[in-house]
Amino acid sequence: MTMLHTVNKSPFEKDSMTSCLRLSADGSSILLIEDGVYAALEGTAMSDSVKAAMKNRKVYALQEDINARGVEGKVMDGIEQVDYAGFVKLVTEHDKVQSWV
Amino acid sequence: MSETKKFLYVNRRAPYGTIYAWESLEVVLIGAAFEQDVALAFVDDGVYQLTKGHDTAGIGMKNFSPTYAAMGDYDINKIYVEKESLEARGLTLDDLQHLVWEDEDEDWAEKDSIKVVSSAELAELMEQQDVVLSF
Numbered sequence: 001m002t003m004l005h006t007v008n009k010s011p012f013e014k015d016s017m018t019s020c021l022r023l024s025a026d027g028s029s030i031l032l033i034e035d036g037v038y039a040a041l042e043g044t045a046m047s048d049s050v051k052a053a054m055k056n057r058k059v060y061a062l063q064e065d066i067n068a069r070g071v072e073g074k075v076m077d078g079i080e081q082v083d084y085a086g087f088v089k090l091v092t093e094h095d096k097v098q099s100w101v
Numbered sequence: 102m103s104e105t106k107k108f109l110y111v112n113r114r115a116p117y118g119t120i121y122a123w124e125s126l127e128v129v130l131i132g133a134a135f136e137q138d139v140a141l142a143f144v145d146d147g148v149y150q151l152t153k154g155h156d157t158a159g160i161g162m163k164n165f166s167p168t169y170a171a172m173g174d175y176d177i178n179k180i181y182v183e184k185e186s187l188e189a190r191g192l193t194l195d196d197l198q199h200l201v202w203e204d205e206d207e208d209w210a211e212k213d214s215i216k217v218v219s220s221a222e223l224a225e226l227m228e229q230q231d232v233v234l235s236f
Contacts, residue, residue: 010115010146012189035118038149043191064159068117070152070166074191083159 003028004094007036008101011046016100021049026056031082031090033062040066041074054078062087106231107138112147114236116166117157122150123165125236130168133175140179140230141172142223147236148186151197151215166198173202178214185220 005024011017017032017039024030030053032040039046040061050059063081066072075081082090091097110129114121133139143151150166157164172180180200187193200214218226227233 008118010118013114013146035115035146038115038146038190041191045189047191065117068155068157068160068162068164069115069149070154070156071149072154 002094004090004097005030006097006099007032007039008034008099010035011039012044017046018049020100021053024053024057029058029060029090029094031060031062031087032065032079033087034065037061037065037069037071040076040079041071042076043074047076051076051078060086060090105136105138107140107229108132109140109142109227109230109233111142111144111227111233111235112150113145115146115149116155117160117162121236122147123163125234126165126168128234128236129172129177130175133172133177139175139177140181140226141177142181142183142226144183144186144223146186146190148182148190148192148197151180151182151200152192153196153198169198169200173200173214176202178202178212179216180214181216181218181223181226183220183223184217187217 005020007017007020009016059079060082061079063083112125116122155164155166201211202214203209204212
């Protein structure tokens with residue numbers, strides 16, 4: 001059973017991402033969408049926790065939301081950017097989706 | 102009703118994920134049209150409102166970031182960005198739009214609108230206002 005976690009809140013405003021990192025199992029996937037994409041950026045107060053999680057979880061970020069916010073140049077290495085079609089594909093490839101709203 | 106008050110708009114939310122940033126911008130421009138003394142502060146995720154290069158075509162929302170560059174024409178030239186908020190997000194002044202205004206007392210010389218301030222400086226600025234509106 002693999003789970004896809006989605007996070008749509010900024011990690012600096014809400015603790016959704018922190019809780020997701022604490023409560024997601026090894027081998028699961030995390031997709032950052034909407035304001036959640038700020039967790040994908042290099043050099044922030046959150047970067048180290050996300051990097052640590054990436055050792056045993058795959059992290060994705062939605063390209064459209066990254067471009068909307070003008071931060072495409074700051075996405076951390078190892079985070080895979082997907083478009084809306086990629087989002088749908090991820091949902092079909094996982095058994096369940098948990099939304100950390 | 103000719104009294105001019107000092108208004109400070111405090112912006113603490115990222116753009117697009119919620120409507121706060123856009124709503125604030127509309128209220129700011131209305132305040133300026135009533136010839137009040139308007140200043141803006143960008144703190145916490147609010148600093149993301151001013152980043153360069155927004156392209157919202159993919160999310161089907163209006164890109165309102167070019168409007169910040171028009172604020173100089175409304176005599177809005179006091180834009181304070183908290184240094185600590187930038188640093189926590191790995192951002193510098195170079196990541197933000199270059200916002201300017203023209204000083205009519207100095208032959209319309211172009212001047213920077215954004216001033217990066219410390220938390221302590223911003224706290225002092227807030228104390229000096231007549232009205233503080235938070236978004």
